[in-house]
Amino acid sequence: MILSKSRSLIILTRFVSTESAKNASAESIAVDPKDSYYKKIGYGVSKENEGKPEGWDEAKPFEEIPGPKPIPILGNAWRFFPLVGDMHNIQIIDLHTKFREQYGDIAYFSGIHGKRPMVFCYNPDDIEKVLRNEGPWPIRYGMTAFVHYRKNVRKDVFQDVGGVLTSQGEEWFNIRSIVNKILMQPRTAEMYVGSMDTIARDLIDNIRHFSKASTDNLMPEDFQNELYKWALESIGVISYNKRFGALKRDLSKDSDEQKYISSVVEMFELFFKLEVLPSLWPYISTKTWRRAVELLDFLTDVNQRSIEECIRAADPNPNIPDHERSVLERLLKKDRKVAVAMTTDIVIAGVDTTGRTMAAALYFLAKNPDKQKRFREELKKHLPSKESAVTKEMLKDSPYLKAVIKETTRLAPIAPGNMRTTIKDLVLSGYRIPKGTDVVSANILLSHDEKYYVKPKEFIPERWLRTTQENYSYKNVHPFVTLPFGFGPRSCIGKRLANLELEVGLSKIIRNFELSWPHPDAKFGAKLLYGIEDPLRYKVVEAAD
Ligand code: HEM
Numbered sequence: 183m184i185l186s187k188s189r190s191l192i193i194l195t196r197f198v199s200t201e202s203a204k205n206a207s208a209e210s211i212a213v214d215p216k217d218s219y220y221k222k223i224g225y226g227v228s229k230e231n232e233g234k235p236e237g238w239d240e241a242k243p244f245e246e247i248p249g250p251k252p253i254p255i256l257g258n259a260w261r262f263f264p265l266v267g268d269m270h271n272i273q274i275i276d277l278h279t280k281f282r283e284q285y286g287d288i289a290y291f292s293g294i295h296g297k298r299p300m301v302f303c304y305n306p307d308d309i310e311k312v313l314r315n316e317g318p319w320p321i322r323y324g325m326t327a328f329v330h331y332r333k334n335v336r337k338d339v340f341q342d343v344g345g346v347l348t349s350q351g352e353e354w355f356n357i358r359s360i361v362n363k364i365l366m367q368p369r370t371a372e373m374y375v376g377s378m379d380t381i382a383r384d385l386i387d388n389i390r391h392f393s394k395a396s397t398d399n400l401m402p403e404d405f406q407n408e409l410y411k412w413a414l415e416s417i418g419v420i421s422y423n424k425r426f427g428a429l430k431r432d433l434s435k436d437s438d439e440q441k442y443i444s445s446v447v448e449m450f451e452l453f454f455k456l457e458v459l460p461s462l463w464p465y466i467s468t469k470t471w472r473r474a475v476e477l478l479d480f481l482t483d484v485n486q487r488s489i490e491e492c493i494r495a496a497d498p499n500p501n502i503p504d505h506e507r508s509v510l511e512r513l514l515k516k517d518r519k520v521a522v523a524m525t526t527d528i529v530i531a532g533v534d535t536t537g538r539t540m541a542a543a544l545y546f547l548a549k550n551p552d553k554q555k556r557f558r559e560e561l562k563k564h565l566p567s568k569e570s571a572v573t574k575e576m577l578k579d580s581p582y583l584k585a586v587i588k589e590t591t592r593l594a595p596i597a598p599g600n601m602r603t604t605i606k607d608l609v610l611s612g613y614r615i616p617k618g619t620d621v622v623s624a625n626i627l628l629s630h631d632e633k634y635y636v637k638p639k640e641f642i643p644e645r646w647l648r649t650t651q652e653n654y655s656y657k658n659v660h661p662f663v664t665l666p667f668g669f670g671p672r673s674c675i676g677k678r679l680a681n682l683e684l685e686v687g688l689s690k691i692i693r694n695f696e697l698s699w700p701h702p703d704a705k706f707g708a709k710l711l712y713g714i715e716d717p718l719r720y721k722v723v724e725a726a727d
Pocket residue numbers: 322346347348358417527528529531532533535536539591595596597600601665666667668669670671672673674675676677679680
């Protein structure tokens with residue numbers, strides 16, 4: 183069924199595609215995943231009942247999974263059209279809420295031209311089953327526009343090597359094995375504590391400046407941008423051993439640093455349009471696609487320059503231990519192509535994500551003065567003065583700090599859910615799911631559901647403390663409900679670094695300042711990444727010494 187649909191798609195693609203070069207080679211991406219991809223992972227080749235999972239025979243057929251019915255020609259794309267569509271301008275979370283209410287624990291969504299059909303999953307047992315059966319090379323299909331850019335548009339730079347974000351199968355595994363050894367070691371994160379502390383001090387200076395400059399001690403309208411600058415500065419040091427200087431107060435709008443941040447943020451928004459919403463980019467060069475290429479070109483060029491600078495500045499002394507070198511230098515020793523693709527991935531993935539999570543953590547603390555006070559009390563034990571430096575020993579002994587971050591990522595995970603392509607047949611919620619199916623989980627919905635958490639909408643870091651015994655304890659919750667960094671061998675490779683940045687940054691801010699939120703509740707939402715959508719006008723005053 184899927185294969186025959188794909189053939190008609192190939193014909194349609196060839197017929198429609200008239201653009202060339204940067205644009206029309208999008209054709210390959212529209213065709214390849216549907217056809218050779220399914221063959222490669224063996225879709226449709228398994229023999230009847232061979233290795234079938236338990237309950238397969240009794241399970242209902244895949245075709246019976248409920249979901250919105252596509253209409254001829256327009257499929258389900260019309261639902262996103264203005265005036266007629268019931269999902270026009272819909273946010274991802276509202277879409278999932280609607281589906282869950284309408285169809286239950288599982289729903290099937292198909293009929294968007296150029297996009298593969300998906301099964302949406304709202305049951306933690308099903309999520310667990312998918313993730314535990316993902317194999318050693320988990321497939322997280324997507325970011326096809328990014329893949330296409332790397333493989334076709336800028337082949338000159340990436341030379342057919344993607345980073346872990348966009349590659350699959352053995353290629354992904356080979357890169358990830360190299361990068362894991364560098365990014366996932368606790369020692370790697372620890373060696374950056376000092377530089378993260380220095381960068382957080384610059385952020386503190388800026389917050390103090392903004393607070394003094396405002397009669398109400400309010401942060402400026404674009405304070406989110408300040409947090410992005412902090413995130414870029416942090417990830418720049420880790421990746422390239424380089425201070426971008428993004429936190430300089432006189433940073434111009436036209437500076438490479440500011441343009442870099444704006445490009446990353448805009449790029450995620452465009453990817454939502456290209457990847458999630460119906461889009462013609464695989465067939466013709468759309469305005470959104472052209473803009474994405476422009477942004478990606480800029481990001482690629484800045485990264486290229488940073489890489490060259492880092493190589494020139496690297497100390498050739500062979501006696502310098504590995505753990506004192508930047509991630510790029512260490513990667514370069516293993517494989518130059520991987521180094522180029524991966525540092526680009528890291529810097530792109532490291533700005534919006536950590537910046538938004540920091541914004542949410544500060545918001546929840548501002549809204550919950552009792553939690554903020556408890557947190558500050560823990561901090562004062564380790565940081566006797568506002569200037570005291572954060573140390574790795576302190577971080578190991580700060581359970582409330584860790585709990586604040588966990589609770590923040592439960593309530594405001596930047597990724598509302600996760601995705602895997604199944605590599606074997608499974609039974610989910612009583613339906614047969616053939617291997618090769620894209621299954622999307624919506625963990626954010628489950629994380630906000632009182633079926634799983636007591637007072638789910640409230641910010642209660644105590645849930646994550648080992649000492650919390652009663653109903654609130656995380657120990658009572660299904661472990662696949664909340665997965666802010668994903669799961670398994672394909673989980674977030676920046677998890678340790680992101681946590682380190684947040685731990686150091688939050689410690690410094692809350693040790694120095696008292697935050698409050700003198701406004702109505704902030705609005706949260708997601709295009710591709712979830713977070714606060716209102717201006718971050720925290721009120722910030724000096725904390726007592
Ligand atoms: C609070 C901040 C962050 C959150 C919540 C987050 C979350 C995630 C999630 C949910 C995934 C998908 C995992 C899966 O499929 O199981 C992911 C993947 C990834 N993240 Fe993060 N991330 C964060 C920060 C970062 C940072 C700072 C970096 C850069 C070092 C980074 C780099 C990546 C990369 C490269 C992948 C793809 C991994 C792969 O496919 O092998 N992330 N992240």
